[in-house]
Amino acid sequence: MNPDPATRSAPGLEAIHDFGAKLRQPSLRPAVLEYVQWRRQLRAARAAGAAAPPMPPLGPASINLDLTTACNYACDHCIDWDALNLPLRHQDDELRDSLREMARRGLRSVILIGGGEPTMHRGFCDMVRFLKQELGVQLAVVSNGSRNQRIAEVAHLFERGDWVRLSLDAGSDEVFQAMHNPKGQGIDLQQICASAALIKDQGPEMQLGFSFVITWKGALRDSTAVVENLHEMEQATALASRHGFDYISFKPFLNRAEEGAEVMDPGTAQASSAAVVAAIETGLAAARKHENASFRVIASTNLQVFLQGRWQDYTVQPRECHMQWLRQVVSPLGVYNCPAHRGVYKARVGGAAAWAGGGSEASAGTARLLDEFDASQECAEVTCLYHPVNHLLEGLIDSDEDLDQAFPRGAEGQDSFL
Numbered sequence: 358m359n360p361d362p363a364t365r366s367a368p369g370l371e372a373i374h375d376f377g378a379k380l381r382q383p384s385l386r387p388a389v390l391e392y393v394q395w396r397r398q399l400r401a402a403r404a405a406g407a408a409a410p411p412m413p414p415l416g417p418a419s420i421n422l423d424l425t426t427a428c429n430y431a432c433d434h435c436i437d438w439d440a441l442n443l444p445l446r447h448q449d450d451e452l453r454d455s456l457r458e459m460a461r462r463g464l465r466s467v468i469l470i471g472g473g474e475p476t477m478h479r480g481f482c483d484m485v486r487f488l489k490q491e492l493g494v495q496l497a498v499v500s501n502g503s504r505n506q507r508i509a510e511v512a513h514l515f516e517r518g519d520w521v522r523l524s525l526d527a528g529s530d531e532v533f534q535a536m537h538n539p540k541g542q543g544i545d546l547q548q549i550c551a552s553a554a555l556i557k558d559q560g561p562e563m564q565l566g567f568s569f570v571i572t573w574k575g576a577l578r579d580s581t582a583v584v585e586n587l588h589e590m591e592q593a594t595a596l597a598s599r600h601g602f603d604y605i606s607f608k609p610f611l612n613r614a615e616e617g618a619e620v621m622d623p624g625t626a627q628a629s630s631a632a633v634v635a636a637i638e639t640g641l642a643a644a645r646k647h648e649n650a651s652f653r654v655i656a657s658t659n660l661q662v663f664l665q666g667r668w669q670d671y672t673v674q675p676r677e678c679h680m681q682w683l684r685q686v687v688s689p690l691g692v693y694n695c696p697a698h699r700g701v702y703k704a705r706v707g708g709a710a711a712w713a714g715g716g717s718e719a720s721a722g723t724a725r726l727l728d729e730f731d732a733s734q735e736c737a738e739v740t741c742l743y744h745p746v747n748h749l750l751e752g753l754i755d756s757d758e759d760l761d762q763a764f765p766r767g768a769e770g771q772d773s774f775l
């Protein structure tokens with residue numbers, strides 16, 4: 358085990374992806390310590406043939422909440438293609454009961470995200486009010502930008518640390534239309550960027566992001582070629598900067614493996630890596646020229662390790678994924694252990710309302726997956742963002758070191774999103 362606790366967060370990570378530092382925050386650390394102690398006691402009891410201690414009354418600290426599977430786009434590169442527009446709905450009272458239960462168990466942050474477009478949900482604004490005013494959690498929204506007015510309606514509730522990120526992926530409307538295939542009149546990139554300013558006007562404390570998934574020639578979703586946008590990295594950055602976004606975030610294109618996990622397709626990545634890496638580096642350098650005191654360019658962890666030729670390091674997971682306790686996906690399809698396995702049966706914690714009614718179904722489902730879901734196998738093709746923090750937690754559980762030494766308290770940051 359690494360003897361220096363200060364070095365146990367992976368170097369070079371953007372703060373938003375430095376999950377080790379986030380977990381050391383005074384607001385999250387006590388629950389992490391309780392979890393680590395429980396896993397230590399569990400392993401010791403099993404080794405001694407004694408009765409296993411029960412799971413403490415913990416829940417996820419952070420969730421991805423899919424409000425709906427409905428979407429008004431048909432993006433060629435959509436990772437959730439097979440789960441879109443299904444006739445499945447949350448029951449509002451059950452969903453609120455689930456969220457209250459998770460809040461009682463330590464839920465700190467919620468990301469309203471996909472499987473569909475969150476603003477398509479009829480109760481989107483009411484749900485934002487519930488999460489901010491009744492539960493007081495940190496809140497983020499990932500949207501396709503087509504209904505910015507709805508986000509602006511509740512943006513005054515967003516505080517420092519909250520964020521809205523629009524998945525736009527293009528610098529020109531021509532590429533935007535070809536990639537996203539929006540259904541409905543008048544949805545164009547310029548109009549989306551112009552209306553994004555309304556969100557920032559109403560919620561000046563939040564961070565507004567422009568998300569850009571980089572695609573390249575030869576990249577496929579299943580057997581369908583995706584539209585290339587690699588050449589528009591700088592154009593998109595200029596657009597974002599001009600329209601008052603706080604940052605642009607670049608990520609590499611991901612695909613779904615046959616069994617459902619979200620992966621960087623090795624064939625595509627290897628076959629095209631030299632030319633693609635050079636082109637992305639050029640695009641990033643050009644984008645960074647637009648950085649200033651109020652606008653940043655972010656390269657995701659996946660992109661950094663792809664460019665460094667280290668992405669396969671991030672496919673090596675411990676057998677137990679500890680993040681499946683810390684962060685889950687709540688969707689109309691059910692509760693899942695990870696966004697990379699949204700909709701995958703083996704990764705299912707329970708039904709959509711598994712955290713409702715006291716949370717016993719979800720609690721039991723989480724404990725079962727901690728034992729049965731072998732991340733070293735099931736995630737062996739996933740370039741997992743949580744690779745460093747999972748190994749950090751595994752190291753803590755697998756040792757008898759004093760946790761105040763091994764996992765010292767950190768500073769409270771702005772952000773508890775996992």
Ligand code: SF4
Binds near residue numbers: 674680736739741743
């Ligand atoms: S190891 Fe990574 S990809 Fe696999 S379930 Fe855990 S967080 Fe998700």
